[in-house]
Amino acid sequence: MRRRTFLEGGLGAAAMLSSRSLLAFAETRPVVRTSAGEVRGATKDGIASFLGIPYGADTSTRRFQPPVPPTAWTGIRDCIRWGDRSPQLGGSSRARREEPKQNPDTFHLPPDEGPISEDCLHLNVWTPSPSRAGHKKRPVLFYIHGGAYNGGTVNAALYDGTRLAKRGDVVVVTVNHRLNAFGYLYLAELTNDPAYADSGNAGMLDLVLALRWVKDNIASFGGDPNRVTIWGQSGGGAKCATLMAMPAAHGLFHRVMSMSGQQVTAAPKKIATDRSRQFLAKLGLQDVSGTELRQKLDALPLETLEDAARVSGAWLPVVDGGALPRDPFDPDAPPLSNDVPMILGNTHDETRGLIGGGQPALFSITWEDLPAALQKNVGSFLGGMDPKDVVTKYRGWYPLYSPADVFFAAATAFRSWPGQVIEAERRAQSPASNRTWVYQMNWPSPVAGGKFKAPHTLDIPFFFDNLALSPGMIGATKDEIRRAQPLAEAMSQTLITYAKTGNPNNRAIPQWPSYDLSKRFTMMWETKPLVASDPRGEERRLAAQAHYRQPGT
Incomplete structure (x- = not known):
């Protein structure tokens, strides 16, 4: 009896231990x-994290x-690992798994990770x-990465x-999708092949498919498919604006936040066609059409297509009358999304990173130069204004x-802010x-002695x-992290509240009124957040005289 009792007790304990181990493994x-x-x-x-979930098939079999x-x-x-990222305009499919490390003496983002493929x-x-x-x-937070429409990935810390x-x-969702020519090569005017009818917006349709995946699957991850916030920085914010004008995306998201990224106008057919014609000429395919063109494009190595994509630095979605029937925010805000709440933001010193990061001599420029x-750098945005007069004003x-x-x-x-002003x-x-x-993001980064102040991308980690x-x-x-943490808590909590309710107001910030043309109330993200009326109003009015036009359109 003692032996039986011992054995039964031992077996019971083992079974209990095994059950607990299985439960721990499942968790x-x-x-x-x-x-x-x-x-x-x-x-x-x-x-719980799930990395690299396929939401679409391999695009190498359905190029463009x-x-x-x-x-x-x-x-x-x-x-449990990052999926592949899209071919990059500035990179190569032969790239190492991690990008080269950035200069520690300049403002920089953590490196992108993962291989490149279609x-x-x-x-x-x-x-x-x-x-x-x-x-x-x-609520679901669906993040779209920056990098214009040319590069970038969410594969980063x-x-x-x-x-x-x-x-x-x-529930947080981040997404990779096709970029540059792989996502925005407009062939509809150059061939009668029906397969390419939507080629100018393939990258945007990737995002629509990802949002459909969220609608169909996110409940299994604990998410609410009826409370989806799309948000993105730079090119990601521009893609948010574009999605707001796409009928196929209507109803798949319920709030928007655009960070330093606006898309007032998209590429018209003529500009997009000229861009694609240059791409085909680079490949020696300018005189090929129909199904023969598809056969030849499908047969080319990825690296050859990447090289041809560099003929343009401004791949953009196309107003094609189908997937994108109108400009995202011209001549007005898209009526399709009037019922969708929207937050728009910019950093105070966007170009200290965008331009100054590649031209360090500008930080010591003289009045004469x-x-x-x-x-040289923003002349196309000045609308014919004499830069000397602009300097005098400032x-x-x-x-x-x-x-x-x-x-x-x-x-x-003149370059980075007007799109946001127009959309707002x-x-x-x-x-x-x-x-x-x-x-407006005002918090000054201490990196590199503080010379970048509040540059492009700074609001992302907050x-x-x-x-x-x-x-x-x-x-x-x-x-440095300790001093910045209270602002990160206020900003992230504001985003969370917005995702839950459709209104960003919460206890962590002062009352944030909606934007109107009389007061232009703006949340100033500083060490202690505050609300201002029409900040930088003189600059806004001066830049408006230049009649901003979206690059590449």
């Missing part, structure tokens, strides 16, 4: 069923064509827990959704500014007038609450 390696098959993720800090859903798989697919339609999900019966569905998901009890530097407004300060302030006001004004003139908010993962943007010391 650390969660499995979720999607429409294409089961995926297995990993858990860290109480957040709309995407299709992935082929279903059997068994469980491990999703099998790039992957997304990533972070969730406090996959769906269980009776659990309340969480900067876009890790762990802290944001944990802080706000939200300043007008010529403005003409010296009058800001007598303590150095020549470099004037250069970057004027370059930002047109929203204010529409039925969406009480559902639009504007912000909204993601990823300061410690972004030393080249925030500073690497514990003290």
Whole structure:
């Protein structure tokens, strides 16, 4: 009896131990069923992550064509590593798994990761827990990366959704999609092949397919398909604006936040066709059409297409009358999205990174050389204004500014800010007038002695609450991170509240009124956030005289 009791007790304990081990394994390696098959993720800090989930099939078999859903798989697919990223205009499919490290003495983002291929339609999900019966569905934050329409990826530590998901009890999704010629080569005017009818917006249709994947699958990850916020920085913000004018995307998202990225107009057919004609000429295919063109394009190596894509630095979505029937924000805000709340923001010193990062001599420019530097770098945005007159205006407004300060302030006001102003004004003139908010990122980065101040991209680690993962943007010391953390908490909480309610107001910030044309209330993201009325109003009015036109359109 004693022996039997011992054996039974031992077997029971072993069974209990095995059950606990299986439960622990299931919690650390969660499995979720999607429409294409089961995926297995990993858990860290109480957040389950699923990396590299296919939302579309390999695009190498459908070059320059709309995407299709992935082929279903059997068994469980491990999703614990970044998926491939799209071919890059400035890179190569032969690129190393990680980009070269940036100069530690300049402002820079964490490196991009993962191989490059045409099998790039992957997304990533972070969730406090996959769906269980009776659990309340969480709002979804769907992030689109920057890099214009030419390059970029979400495969980087900067876009890790762990802290944001944990802080706000939200589901975070980040997405890769086709870029440059692979996503925006407009062939409809150069061939009668129906396969290419939507080729000028294939990259945008990738995003639509990803949003459809969210609608169909995100509930299984604990997300609410009826509370999806699309947000993006730079090119990602421009893609958000474009999605707002695309009928195929209507109803797939419910709030928008655009960060330093606007798309007032898209490429007209003529400009897009000329761009594509140059691309084909580079390949020696300018006289080929019909199905023969498709056969030849399909047969070319990826590297050859990448090289041809460099004929243009301005690949853009196309107003093709189909996928994109009109300009995103011209002549007005898209009526299709009037019922969708929108936040628009810019950083105070956009061009200190965008221009100054590649031309360090501008930080020590003289008054004598300043007008010529403005003409060289932003002359096309001045609308015929004499740069000497622009300098005179700025010296009058800001007598303590150095020549470099004037250069970057004027370059930002004429080049990087007007698109946001136009979009906000047109929203204010529409039925969406009480559902639009504007912000300005003022917090100065201490990196490189503080010379970059509040440059392009600076708001990303604050909204993601990823300061410690972004030393080249925030500073690497514990003290620098500690000083910035309260602002990151306020900004990320504001984004979370907006995702949940459609209104950004919360206890972490002062009352943030919606944007109108009389007060132009703007949230100023500083060490202590505050609201201002029409900040930089003189600069805004001066830049408006130049009649901004979107580059490449």
